[in-house]
Amino acid sequence: MEKIEMKRRDFVKIFGLASGGLLFGCNVSADKVVVNTLENGISFVPNLFIQLQKDGKLTIVVARSEMGQGIRTSMASAIAEDLEADWKYVTVQQATGDSKFGNQNTDGSRSIRTLLKPMRKMGAMARLILEQAAAKKWNIPVASCKAENHFVKNISTGEEIFFGDLVEEAKTIAIPLDENIILKDKKDFKYIGKKVIRGIDMEDFLHGKANYGLDARFPNMKFASIARSPVTFGSVKSFDTSDTNEINGVEQVVQLDRLIPPAGQFFGMLGGVAVIANNTWSAFQGKNNLNIEWESGSNEIYNSEKFKEKLISRIHKKAKVVPPFKGNVDKAFENADKVIEATYTMPHLVHAPMEVPNALAWVRDGKCDVWAPVQDPQTVRAEIAHFFGFAIEDITINVMMLGGAFGRKSKSDFVVEAVALSEKIKAPVQVVWTREDDIQHSFYHAQNAQYLKGSLDKKGKVTGWLHRVAFPSITSSFKPMSNYIAGFELGMGFTNNPYDIENIQIENAKAESHLRIGWLRSVSNIISGFGINSFVDELAVASEEDAIDFRLNLLGEDKISTEKSPHPFNVSRLKNVLLEAKKLSNWGSKLPEGHGLGVAIHYSFYSYVATVVEVSVKSEKVKVENIYSVLDCGMYVNRDAVINQMEGAAIFGMSLTMFGKISTKDGAVEQSNFHDYQMTRMIDAPNIHVHLVDNEEDPTGVGEPGVPPVSAAITNAIFNASGKRVRSLPLSDHGMV
Amino acid sequence: MQTLTINGQDYQVDAPESMPLLWAIRDLIGLTGTKFGCGVAQCGACSIMIDGTVVRSCSTMVSQAIGKNITTIEGTSDSLEALRQAWRDNSVPQCGYCQSGQLISAAELLDTNDNPTDEDIDNAMSGNICRCGTYVRIKKAIKEAVELKKQA
Numbered sequence: 001m002e003k004i005e006m007k008r009r010d011f012v013k014i015f016g017l018a019s020g021g022l023l024f025g026c027n028v029s030a031d032k033v034v035v036n037t038l039e040n041g042i043s044f045v046p047n048l049f050i051q052l053q054k055d056g057k058l059t060i061v062v063a064r065s066e067m068g069q070g071i072r073t074s075m076a077s078a079i080a081e082d083l084e085a086d087w088k089y090v091t092v093q094q095a096t097g098d099s100k101f102g103n104q105n106t107d108g109s110r111s112i113r114t115l116l117k118p119m120r121k122m123g124a125m126a127r128l129i130l131e132q133a134a135a136k137k138w139n140i141p142v143a144s145c146k147a148e149n150h151f152v153k154n155i156s157t158g159e160e161i162f163f164g165d166l167v168e169e170a171k172t173i174a175i176p177l178d179e180n181i182i183l184k185d186k187k188d189f190k191y192i193g194k195k196v197i198r199g200i201d202m203e204d205f206l207h208g209k210a211n212y213g214l215d216a217r218f219p220n221m222k223f224a225s226i227a228r229s230p231v232t233f234g235s236v237k238s239f240d241t242s243d244t245n246e247i248n249g250v251e252q253v254v255q256l257d258r259l260i261p262p263a264g265q266f267f268g269m270l271g272g273v274a275v276i277a278n279n280t281w282s283a284f285q286g287k288n289n290l291n292i293e294w295e296s297g298s299n300e301i302y303n304s305e306k307f308k309e310k311l312i313s314r315i316h317k318k319a320k321v322v323p324p325f326k327g328n329v330d331k332a333f334e335n336a337d338k339v340i341e342a343t344y345t346m347p348h349l350v351h352a353p354m355e356v357p358n359a360l361a362w363v364r365d366g367k368c369d370v371w372a373p374v375q376d377p378q379t380v381r382a383e384i385a386h387f388f389g390f391a392i393e394d395i396t397i398n399v400m401m402l403g404g405a406f407g408r409k410s411k412s413d414f415v416v417e418a419v420a421l422s423e424k425i426k427a428p429v430q431v432v433w434t435r436e437d438d439i440q441h442s443f444y445h446a447q448n449a450q451y452l453k454g455s456l457d458k459k460g461k462v463t464g465w466l467h468r469v470a471f472p473s474i475t476s477s478f479k480p481m482s483n484y485i486a487g488f489e490l491g492m493g494f495t496n497n498p499y500d501i502e503n504i505q506i507e508n509a510k511a512e513s514h515l516r517i518g519w520l521r522s523v524s525n526i527i528s529g530f531g532i533n534s535f536v537d538e539l540a541v542a543s544e545e546d547a548i549d550f551r552l553n554l555l556g557e558d559k560i561s562t563e564k565s566p567h568p569f570n571v572s573r574l575k576n577v578l579l580e581a582k583k584l585s586n587w588g589s590k591l592p593e594g595h596g597l598g599v600a601i602h603y604s605f606y607s608y609v610a611t612v613v614e615v616s617v618k619s620e621k622v623k624v625e626n627i628y629s630v631l632d633c634g635m636y637v638n639r640d641a642v643i644n645q646m647e648g649a650a651i652f653g654m655s656l657t658m659f660g661k662i663s664t665k666d667g668a669v670e671q672s673n674f675h676d677y678q679m680t681r682m683i684d685a686p687n688i689h690v691h692l693v694d695n696e697e698d699p700t701g702v703g704e705p706g707v708p709p710v711s712a713a714i715t716n717a718i719f720n721a722s723g724k725r726v727r728s729l730p731l732s733d734h735g736m737v
Numbered sequence: 738m739q740t741l742t743i744n745g746q747d748y749q750v751d752a753p754e755s756m757p758l759l760w761a762i763r764d765l766i767g768l769t770g771t772k773f774g775c776g777v778a779q780c781g782a783c784s785i786m787i788d789g790t791v792v793r794s795c796s797t798m799v800s801q802a803i804g805k806n807i808t809t810i811e812g813t814s815d816s817l818e819a820l821r822q823a824w825r826d827n828s829v830p831q832c833g834y835c836q837s838g839q840l841i842s843a844a845e846l847l848d849t850n851d852n853p854t855d856e857d858i859d860n861a862m863s864g865n866i867c868r869c870g871t872y873v874r875i876k877k878a879i880k881e882a883v884e885l886k887k888q889a
Contacts, residue, residue, distance in 0.1 A: 068832030068869045205833035206821045208770015208810030215769035248753035281760035354834040403834030435775040651870025674779035683863040685872035
């Protein structure tokens with residue numbers, strides 16, 4: 001390929017629209033603006049779009065999935081800020097899955113972290129073009145023009161012109177030079193960091209008009225419900241449909257073979273027997289009436305309680321030592337004044353978003369159209385191309401609203417099912433999982449066991465830290481026989497333990513997987529957050545020190561990590577959230593009889609969180625009274641949405657601590673619906689107090705970081721309230737809820 | 738053919754016997770604001786009102802609603818409007834999926850109780866799960882809606 005001279009000014013392009021409006025296209029990728037040239041016959045491919053119509057309507061194309069984090073509102077307000085748009089004219093359009101939009105994978109709490117700067121720059125660019133258009137119209141210098149609230153003002157005369165009235169003129173404006181694009185000063189912000197007046201989707205939510213995946217409708221569409229093997233990767237031996245055919249509305253029964261993804265990518269599908277009907281209910285009934293004999297396969301040996309014992313025995317022996325190594329823990333233990341050991345366990349968990357997995361697919365004329373609630377539409381698209389042989393451009397993934405996701409809807413299995421069925425029956429068909437399907441055939445958060453051993457010297461200083469952990473890895477879902485925890489999982493709190501201890505050793509113990517393992521909101525940070533925060537508390541008790549003072553000392557000197565990172569770890573920010581949580585919770589004040597406070601801190605997705613929980617314990621029953629959470633995520637866009645995420649994370653963490661347990665018997669998941677996989681409900685919901693740290697740091701994660709500290713903050717509080725140390729979750733296993 | 742009256746409008750449906758109202762409303766009539774969450778009256782996402790009383794439509798037969806007035810999230814009432822305003826003021830929803838059911842359950846509470854206590858609110862709302870965890874906001878918004886309704 002010929003070498004192309006990159007021109008900085010060409011990252012934006014203006015298109016005329018058929019409607020007479022204006023489309024700004026800009027190419028951004030992750031943290032930096034990628035520059036493309038319009039010359040040399042290379043077509044410029046924008047991936048961030050803003051449309052301005054003559055009536056002033058401003059449409060921002062959002063290429064991230066909305067699942068409750070408020071991304072459609074946040075992205076729109078970030079662009080509106082530097083564009084000086086009036087919020088009442090702002091709407092969003094959801095992008096389809098397409099690599100031209102750059103990375104669309106909505107997980108890892110990264111959208112605002114990676115997109116805030118380019119989005120603001122895009123807004124500022126559009127503002128400058130509108131100011132230049134006004135300058136041209138008035139024949140005055142651009143320095144005399146100032147955009148404000150959807151108008152450009154002539155500073156000397158006070159005359160104003162509406163954004164919509166600048167559309168024609170703007171088409172004639174040359175793209176401004178990069179160095180002329182100036183971002184707004186923080187003190188002038190109207191949207192960023194403020195409470196946004198109206199969430200983009202608020203009215204739809206309040207009137208039942210938001211279109212979730214499950215709401216996709218076509219005339220004469222079919223509905224499908226699939227019976228899948230109770231044991232993971234089992235297959236159909238035989239089936240009888242006579243009782244199914246009796247159901248009014250059932251049209252046909254189709255067997256689906258398992259689709260095994262190539263190693264290292266995609267999700268495939270489990271296969272099973274699908275009942276196609278003309279409504280959801282009949283499909284459900286038809287499925288219930290199937291008589292299927294299953295070939296269970298090798299995973300029928302999986303009994304999760306027994307497996308827990310196996311994991312515990314493994315972490316009680318030496319395992320694979322993984323970097324970073326520091327000092328010599330054996331020596332530290334030998335020379336210690338006190339040695340403390342503890343073993344912690346947590347079961348499998350499932351996401352259980354309120355909207356079950358579902359997808360509508362329509363295969364016709366060599367094309368495949370999908371309407372589905374997906375976090376990662378490009379992977380879905382690539383996966384359909386891989387399994388069904390469509391050209392990528394013949395596949396359209398319409399991203400619907402997600403009724404919760406929490407990582408479940410990052411996996412494309414339910415879409416693959418719908419495409420396979422539509423291809424077979426040659427009709428638009430919506431695959432709808434029942435809640436039982438969702439609880440019993442998920443990609444589960446891993447069951448886990450941790451052994452921690454620590455030593456204290458005479459002064460109560462921690463001298464040694466051994467952390468052994470075992471859980472089936474997410475990697476096992478992509479590469480069979482992956483029997484050890486992957487580096488990226490250990491990097492979520494284990495190998496990047498924030499404490500300043502002279503001798504540290506981390507060990508990775510074997511754990512096979514017998515279920516599909518996946519990621520769930522904050523992933524293995526849930527495990528490290530519980531283990532480390534529980535154990536530090538035990539060390540603090542052994543050293544007879546206040547739990548917060550002990551942590552502050554253990555964090556060591558203020559310093560910023562020198563590791564290569566877009567946002568290097570800064571221990572002073574972790575200390576700061578801890579001190580803020582101390583203040584917020586009135587730590588140390590006298591509490592009523594039977595009440596106790598517990599604290600936990602965690603650094604994840606580049607954000608810093610401290611959580612204090614107040615519980616009361618009466619006749620062995622725990623009530624969570626208050627949760628105090630402090631978040632430092634750097635600069636944030638929608639203040640109220642961030643607080644809402646922290647409140648939600650507190651409830652999410654509480655649900656898994658109190659009730660969260662998926663268990664298996666002979667390979668099959670024992671839980672089935674919300675009666676036996678329970679959630680925190682309003683009657684159990686505590687008061688939640690959130691404080692956001694205000695600073696000028698780069699934006700970091702919000703959706704997930706609130707979850708990891710909650711479990712240990714609760715169990716540490718239980719210890720302080722009752723003297724009982726809970727080392728295995730959930731609390732319902734101990735009769736405490 | 739059966740006639741269902743939803744939000745004051747009549748709809749003709751031909752529902753299979755034993756089909757719960759939820760599916761008649763969503764799949765046969767096409768009003769998709771009422772949500773499927775669990776199918777066994779555990780989560781409240783499918784809450785609707787029949788003659789002013791909240792039921793879980795996933796577990797209520799079509800026959801039980803014939804000749805009665807059904808209210809869904811697409812409908813309106815003084816209580817619903819007050820709640821909507823309070824929901825806006827408190828930016829209650831996250832993913833929004835459960836909020837149809839939350840609003841319907843809260844509307845029954847406001848219709849039947851002018852001064853609900855915290856305990857009344859907990860009792861009225863604890864059949865509705867919000868996986869995003871917006872309970873604190875829902876509770877606050879209900880209290881504000883009570884006041885808004887009084888002022889109206």
